[in-house]
Amino acid sequence: MKDILLRTRKAAALHTPTNLGAQATTDIAAALTGVLADTFALYMKTKNFHWHLSGPHFRDYHLMLDEQGNQIFATTDALAERARKVGGTTLRSIGHIARIQRLLDNDADYVTPQDMLAELADDNRRLTGFLGAAHTVCGTYNDVATASLIEVWIDEAETRSWFLYESTRPALGATTR
DSSP, X not given: OHXXXXXXXXXXXXXXXXXXXXXXHHHHHHHHHHHHHHHHHHHHHHHHHHHHOOSTTXXXXXXXXXXXXXXXXHHHHHHHHHHHHTTOOOOOSHHHHHXXXXXXXXXXXXXXXXXXXXXXXXXXXXXXHHHHHHHHHHHHTTOHHHHHHHHHHHHHHHHHHXXXXXXXXXXXXXXXX
């Protein structure tokens, strides 16, 4: 009897009651999990660049990337918990992230500070697009709670992108080569 109960518990799907239908649960959780993988990839790249910065603007860029990394990391738990709250599952490992992330890693030995900021600005813009696509999925199923959270994350990614872009612009009157 004990063995049967154990097998039954192991075989039972993780079930979270929700007002969403089965297809909505599947689609929304998948969209959120994809965004979550990209969010972890962006977090890691942001910290990588934070740790490997050099040059005359080191302090300013180092602090900005630390703030941005903290903001990005703060969204990971909310994303994963939302996927669970709607009745789905989410990431289970670093390998799972690697299999589904759409943002590319950067393992280069050296990247100039300007290239770091430009790459992160582009990645944040791409994340905004992924979030927008997830928002569309939520709209399809009238999941206003998840859509509302996504709107905040879009605004945060747009702000990060803006700060990174502005940090790469030459000072007024400066000459470029």
